[in-house]
Amino acid sequence: MGSPAACYRDAFTPFLTQTAFFRNAISGPDQLRQRVAFALSQILVISGDEVRPNYAMAEYQKLLLRDAFGTYRQLIADVTLSPAMGRYLNMANNDKPNPLKGTAPNENYARELLQLFSIGLVQLHPDGWVATDATGAPVPTYDQDVVEGLAHVFTGWTYPLQPGATQRTHNPGYYVGPMIPVAANHDAGDKAVLGGVLIHAGQTPQADLAQALDAVAAHPNVGPFIGKQLIQHLVTANPSPAYVARISAVFADDGHGVRGNLGAVVRAILLDPEARGDVKADPSYGRVKDPVMLLTGAARALGVTTDGVYLASASAALAQPPYRSPSVFNFYPPDYALDSGLLSPASALLDSASVFTRANVLRRLLYAPPGPDATVSGATGTQVSLGDLAPFGGDPGALVDSASALFLHGTLSSTARSMILQAVNAQDATDVAGRVRAAAFLVLTSPGYQVER
Amino acid sequence: MRISRRDVLSGLSLLGLSAGLGGRRSALAATDDYRALVCVFLFGGNDGNNLIVPVDGRYADYAAARRQPTDGGLALPQDQLLPLTPASGSAQYGLHPDMPELQQLWNAGALGVLFNVGTLVAPTDKSSDAAGRVPRPQSLMSHQDQQNQWQTSIPDRPARSGWGGRIADRLPAASLPPLVSVAGNTLFAAGERVHPLAVPAAGAGSFGLTGFDSSTGSRSIRGVMDALRGLDLDNALVQSVAGETVAAFAASGALAPVLAGGSSSTEALFGPTPSSLGKQLLQVARIIEARSVLGATRQIFFVSLGGFDTHNDQLNRQSKLLADVSASLAAFYAATAQLGVASQVTAFTLSDFARTLQPASGGGSDHAWGNHQLVLGGAVRGRQTYGTFPTLALGGPDDFSSEGRWIPTTSTDAYAATLARWFGVSTGDLVSVLPNLGRFPTGDLGFLG
Numbered sequence: 001m002g003s004p005a006a007c008y009r010d011a012f013t014p015f016l017t018q019t020a021f022f023r024n025a026i027s028g029p030d031q032l033r034q035r036v037a038f039a040l041s042q043i044l045v046i047s048g049d050e051v052r053p054n055y056a057m058a059e060y061q062k063l064l065l066r067d068a069f070g071t072y073r074q075l076i077a078d079v080t081l082s083p084a085m086g087r088y089l090n091m092a093n094n095d096k097p098n099p100l101k102g103t104a105p106n107e108n109y110a111r112e113l114l115q116l117f118s119i120g121l122v123q124l125h126p127d128g129w130v131a132t133d134a135t136g137a138p139v140p141t142y143d144q145d146v147v148e149g150l151a152h153v154f155t156g157w158t159y160p161l162q163p164g165a166t167q168r169t170h171n172p173g174y175y176v177g178p179m180i181p182v183a184a185n186h187d188a189g190d191k192a193v194l195g196g197v198l199i200h201a202g203q204t205p206q207a208d209l210a211q212a213l214d215a216v217a218a219h220p221n222v223g224p225f226i227g228k229q230l231i232q233h234l235v236t237a238n239p240s241p242a243y244v245a246r247i248s249a250v251f252a253d254d255g256h257g258v259r260g261n262l263g264a265v266v267r268a269i270l271l272d273p274e275a276r277g278d279v280k281a282d283p284s285y286g287r288v289k290d291p292v293m294l295l296t297g298a299a300r301a302l303g304v305t306t307d308g309v310y311l312a313s314a315s316a317a318l319a320q321p322p323y324r325s326p327s328v329f330n331f332y333p334p335d336y337a338l339d340s341g342l343l344s345p346a347s348a349l350l351d352s353a354s355v356f357t358r359a360n361v362l363r364r365l366l367y368a369p370p371g372p373d374a375t376v377s378g379a380t381g382t383q384v385s386l387g388d389l390a391p392f393g394g395d396p397g398a399l400v401d402s403a404s405a406l407f408l409h410g411t412l413s414s415t416a417r418s419m420i421l422q423a424v425n426a427q428d429a430t431d432v433a434g435r436v437r438a439a440a441f442l443v444l445t446s447p448g449y450q451v452e453r
Numbered sequence: 454m455r456i457s458r459r460d461v462l463s464g465l466s467l468l469g470l471s472a473g474l475g476g477r478r479s480a481l482a483a484t485d486d487y488r489a490l491v492c493v494f495l496f497g498g499n500d501g502n503n504l505i506v507p508v509d510g511r512y513a514d515y516a517a518a519r520r521q522p523t524d525g526g527l528a529l530p531q532d533q534l535l536p537l538t539p540a541s542g543s544a545q546y547g548l549h550p551d552m553p554e555l556q557q558l559w560n561a562g563a564l565g566v567l568f569n570v571g572t573l574v575a576p577t578d579k580s581s582d583a584a585g586r587v588p589r590p591q592s593l594m595s596h597q598d599q600q601n602q603w604q605t606s607i608p609d610r611p612a613r614s615g616w617g618g619r620i621a622d623r624l625p626a627a628s629l630p631p632l633v634s635v636a637g638n639t640l641f642a643a644g645e646r647v648h649p650l651a652v653p654a655a656g657a658g659s660f661g662l663t664g665f666d667s668s669t670g671s672r673s674i675r676g677v678m679d680a681l682r683g684l685d686l687d688n689a690l691v692q693s694v695a696g697e698t699v700a701a702f703a704a705s706g707a708l709a710p711v712l713a714g715g716s717s718s719t720e721a722l723f724g725p726t727p728s729s730l731g732k733q734l735l736q737v738a739r740i741i742e743a744r745s746v747l748g749a750t751r752q753i754f755f756v757s758l759g760g761f762d763t764h765n766d767q768l769n770r771q772s773k774l775l776a777d778v779s780a781s782l783a784a785f786y787a788a789t790a791q792l793g794v795a796s797q798v799t800a801f802t803l804s805d806f807a808r809t810l811q812p813a814s815g816g817g818s819d820h821a822w823g824n825h826q827l828v829l830g831g832a833v834r835g836r837q838t839y840g841t842f843p844t845l846a847l848g849g850p851d852d853f854s855s856e857g858r859w860i861p862t863t864s865t866d867a868y869a870a871t872l873a874r875w876f877g878v879s880t881g882d883l884v885s886v887l888p889n890l891g892r893f894p895t896g897d898l899g900f901l902g
Contacts (some may be wrong), residue, residue: 049760051692090764095814101524104856106813108764111820138591144854155814237690245690284689296559317658319637326759327598336638337613339648339691350694351638351651352701356661359678361737363664416684419677426673446681447695451688 002029005316007377012075014048014057014323018315019308019376021061021322025296026304028313030065037064038292039233041323042331044079044227048324056175072226072251072260073217076118080213081178082158085109090177093170096155096187098261105187112328114142114194119221126248128224139221142194149184149191149199153212156205157188181205194219212375217260223251227265234266235275237287237343243274250370273388279398280409286453290331290346291318291322291358293452298362298444301406303387307380310370314361350450359445366437366444386436393432396424396439403443411448485800487744488876489752491737491800492617492641493730493782496600497762498805500771500818501825502857503527505566507527507536507842508547509805510520514845515667518810518857527767527812529693531549537566551776555781556827563786563795565833565900568840569851570868571806571823572599572608575892582853582860594820594858596762599805604641606865606887616869617753618644620878628748629704633740635733636757641803648696650704650753652712655739660701661709711743712736719788723781730758730781741798751877765815778802782829789831796831796868799901801872803865810857813849823855823861826868832875839863839900863898864889 002010025034031381041064048057060082067075079085086092097104115121120125123131123137131139148330161167170184183205190206191199197215199208205234227247233238247268254264269275279285289297295311298304313425315321320331332348350358364370365384372379387408392399400420404412412420420442427435443449472836489534506515512531520526534547535556546566548556553784558564577587590608592598614622623645632642632649652660665671682699686692717739721897723731733756740747740754742900758777782800789798807824823843829835843851843859851859866887873886874897883890890896 090813091815093815098525098814101526101812102520103519103525103814104809104819106815106817107819108762108813109816115595121595121598140592143596157667193816196468237526246628272835281687283687286688286690288690288694327596327762333597338689339613339643340689340693341613342693344693346689347690348638350697351634352704353637353658353660354696355698355701356705357653358657359815360659361664363662367664376886399849411685413685416681419680419684423673423677434670438670442674442677442681445678446685447698448685448688448690450694451690453688 002375002377009375010055010377014051014054015312016054017048017057017061018322018324020058022296022299022306022308022311022315025292025343026299026306029317031268033065033068035234036068036230036262037061038322039230040064040075042325044075045145045187045325045328045330046084046323047327048080049056049326053173053175056084056087056173059175060322067262069263069266071258072222072262073213075262076113076215076217077116077176080113080154080209081157082322083173083175083177083179083231086157086159086179087173087288089173091157092152092173093158094151094155094448095185096152105155107147107151107402109154110274111147113150113216114147115327118216118225119219120195120211120225123225124221126220126224126245126252128228128239128244128248129241139373141219145192146194149193150212152189152191153193153199153208154188156182156184157317158182160183173283177372221258223248227251227269230265231269232287232334232343232345234269235272235287236285237345238284240274243272246272251375280453284342286451288344288346288350288451289452290353291315291320291324291349294358294368294450295320295361295365297452298365301387303385303390304365304369304382305374305380305385306377306382307378309373309379310365310382314365317357317361318354327433358450362444363441366441386433389436389440390399390433392435393436396435399439401435403439407443407449409453412443416446461577485751487741487794487797488750489616489737489741489754489794489798490620490872490876491734491754491756491785493723493800493802494600494604494636494639494755495642495761495804496755496757496759496803497760498596498617498808498820499600499774499802499824500527500763500767501804502807502810502818502845503529503771504549504559504775504827505537505568505825506547506549507537507545507845508534509545515810518845518847520812522768522816525812525814525816527816527818529768531563537838538836539838540617546838546842548874549709549772551772552779555779555827555829558783558786559836562773562835563829563831563833565828567826567828567863567868567898567900568838568842569823569859570660570826570840570863570865571859572602572606573861573864573866573893574609574889576864576894577860579853579860580851593822594806596805596820601640603803603805603865604868605645607889608865609889613640614643614645615639615641616873616886617641617755618649620754620876621647621649623878623886624751627750629707629782630700631749631751631808632753632755633737634755635736635753639755639757642753642755647870648700650700650708652736654729655712655727655735656714657732659709660712661705682864684771703808707747708740711739711747717788719791722787722791723784727779727784730756730777731784733757734781734785734788738792740784741789741794742792753876759837764813764817764819767817782827786829799828799830799832799872801828801868802826807850807859808847809854810852811855819856821856821858823851823859823863828900831885834900834902837900840900845878866890867893867895867898871901872899875901876893
């Protein structure tokens, strides 16, 4: 059995969810589902900083994997009633106003559902441009009254009943299955919610919730708001308005009359002309890799087999530990901009300190991958076979060309190629693996590899 | 390891920066002209209503609205509040019970308290706000927007630079960027001209490459890394990464030894196991200690602590956070005193917004607006409060809602201008640093001597 520290880590931090994530992300058969679920985990955020039980995070991760290609309406319903989300944004055990105690319904989930999970702060055109009023100011999508209306809708839900426990009006934290309604704690009054929808008094918690989520999911912002973020996570940080508009149209109708079909949306994003072909040479195209993409991309290309332990710690060192965001606002904002004004969300994590961490983490992975961690049950450590580059250690020219093909789509310039070749040839000729590592390290730490194109 | 001047100079000379160092006034002379601002951002929205609580007759208003903890309320017991006794007269306010170190610094005259500061488009009050005569800041009560607006002090339009960065834009060129964040990229430190440096917190990794040695192979890889930063820059995103990398390597030679463990005489003040905030402030102390050899005369630092979004279980959560703030800031103040620069370094808090006076279901509070802030340093006219304390009444004259959300009576512009002026920004330049400042009656709140 492990030490108390290891037991705590395994039970009350998302460590095991993270190691599973990295194993699946590197070698799982469902790569696209993994990638989309990870993107969703950065939009519909919960964090192990507050939701301590690891199994709660694992349940939430499974939810996102399951719903990744389903409808948005299903996703938002499942997320809303997820007990992990209920714990994170305080919808679990959120009570109607209590005049005796002087408490108001908790606004946390209501506010972030609107601002982050569905429609955002300002009205958008289908192409993602912000709608403005006569003075040029952005038009807000909702006001404080709507937040308070939804906060009242979201009263009267508690944690699922743990098998063997007795039902109470406020069940203790338990994270398997959806939250359950407690009508006695639900506000019974009229509630004004999004888009002028009035929820009438006297309904059940379930009926109120369904009506409110219908209003949210039907809002015209959802397509451009969620669609653009998925593009940014999957393809490019600065999609053209036309690209966003094409995705919004698929979100609105998948061609079979279904709104919010996320599978169709993802397909449209990846098959769009702007995701393929010559456009990749545009000077503002692409996305700075977030640390997780840097790590998983490098690991897959280098033939890494891993229990995920090193990658979990490396992702934390790079300020992107999956499922452990510092707040509901994710590791970085989707509108983080460079000095030039170009959007580059992941650049929020790329600063003069993390430049070194990126290089040092990659160096460790290549040159000294950690073996099994004795505190982790079933640990196997991390091994690096050097993958498709391994055969080329004795042929420096072919090695550098292969590294360019593998990591940079063959875009390495002849000048850069000759520089790398020079470093490869400066390595001990009898250490062919050392030559491969040198080439891989230089390409992986080059500015070009930090940008996915 | 103690960092010697020679280590730092050799780091600078690697950058080709040492040539002018001997002639630089600040390099070898005493540091009497040195000044530093230290922004301490409390991410999530610190509940100012429990940071500073009236201990006079108004305590009853406070307790009536905040309610008792046994009912899921948030009232702190009156007898546990730490009195903030002014230089003359009796205490009207008390500090959160878990901040004894800051109470001592108040008593020592180094801590000042600012009441009800907030993002403002222009001066307003309840009737002007209700009638829409003065527009509200864009996206009030949104974390990200309000964090940004506190950092830009421009709440009525998008802004891509922060007021820390804009102050630094007006400084003479220096060998190291004058803005140093120990908390990653931040809008506060982004100038229109100056790009900030980010350094790791103490113990959070090296500010340089690790794993390299002096072998031919190792040296060759390092040399080619340097070369590759200037190649294949056909894409703007790639260029931005290259630029960040170039800046990092340029600063690493001089700063890495300063930031390494054991480099500072002030380490022990932060205790054997500093908190995250303590580790950031230790880095700031290390850099301040090395200011002469680094050639720094004006520096602006950014550190942060998260977790203040206390929608539930607030009494426990905020207690731990404020205890950390108190201990870490006191350790930092002691470090500046030991270094002889206490009156040349001013630390100040910012936070997203205050929180509702009325408790929310779950023992927490929700997003609000105007908030109380702390300023700390030897130059602070401490043991005093500044600004107007709000009337603690739900739906009262300062509340724009019915849950206790205070309309600010002091702007972030006036707060920032007071700090900027002390730092050395000329009156003429203040309007460039704080473009909305002219809308407010004063640009000097008087808390700095």
